[in-house]
Amino acid sequence: MESRVILHVDLDYFFAQCEERENPSLRNRPVVVCVYSGRTADSGAVSTTNYVARALGVKSGIPIAFAKRILKERDDAVFLPVNEELYERISESIMNLLRSHAERFEQESIDEAFLDISKKVDGDFEKAEGIGLQLKREIYSKERITCSVGIAPNKILAKVASDFRKPDGLTIVHPEEVTNFLWPLEVGKLYGVGKKTEKKMSEMGIQTMADLAKVDVQKLIETFGPNLGKYFHDSANGIDDEPVEEREGREQISRIATLKENTRDAPKITPELKRLAEEAHRESVTEGWKFRSVGVLAFMEDLTVHSRSRTLESPSSKLEDIISTSTDLLKELLDGIPDLQIRRIGVKVSNLSKQEGQKSLEEFLKLS
DNA sequence: TTCATGACCTC
């Protein structure tokens, strides 16, 4: 059996690049795409930035107020609210293009996808490079968006590879050079290793993938649980058999919002809860789902997160079920946490099943 | 099987 040839495509600094595309005068200026929470003029977090902003230390996740402070001397800096419709439209067009070139296709998020092209290139990584370059050209000529591509024998490596040279990069990891490529890298480059895990590993004396690969599987399983332990061990050794598969369905639909002010006052919270319930409900109806569980999430003033959920006797599609259940659950939740105020509130429906004998609106629209 | 929590993903 020849090696698989998996391609990972990552659209560069996607939201900010979409904005640059719409308004080319933004190029060469720091672009900061923001999620405004609506609490004060500048409250909220940075979603994405272009490379000009990144070079100055303005990156995803930092508070908008902080980004403004860093850029206060740059009168050319631009702060924009997220425009999801625009990004969705561009993403969908690119994903359709990519899908048409793949034997198997898996969209991972709005700006990332895996393609299995093993048969097409017959295990030949040089041919795969040609296809990677062609895809980059096609994406650019169709949508004027650059991307970074990783080509490797499996998904994990392809993803690490696409991150290796950015933006507008292409990195190939041949089967025979897997460990040469992987082992010098920091463990944080591995999908699934975030801040917490990185710290834990560092305390165990694990910094690089080579360190991780050397650790006994048993030890990793003891520390991170059977699933993650095995996963870390395998991937550090370049092993990953996960197929490229379009995932059908979803597990949950949720909506979260920041309250105007911290409170635990039901009359202040319920209107917002209702609005979120309506939005989650609309999405579930549009996609043709029934839900059997309803939940609430509360992000408290001390930034801890609490949740309550309840399973109904039978699957429902009624807005009223979401509203009444989540209102109930919110009361329960507040009773369980006497002192803290709520900062952000969320509603979630889960335990989803497809409405029988009914095409979802999306599918319906695709047909017409 | 259900529920609560935590870690992580990305932007």
Added chain:
DNA sequence: CCTTGTGTCATGAA
């Protein structure tokens, strides 16, 4: 600096 929003998976307890 003062922290958005969405979703998945894993774990441990009941």
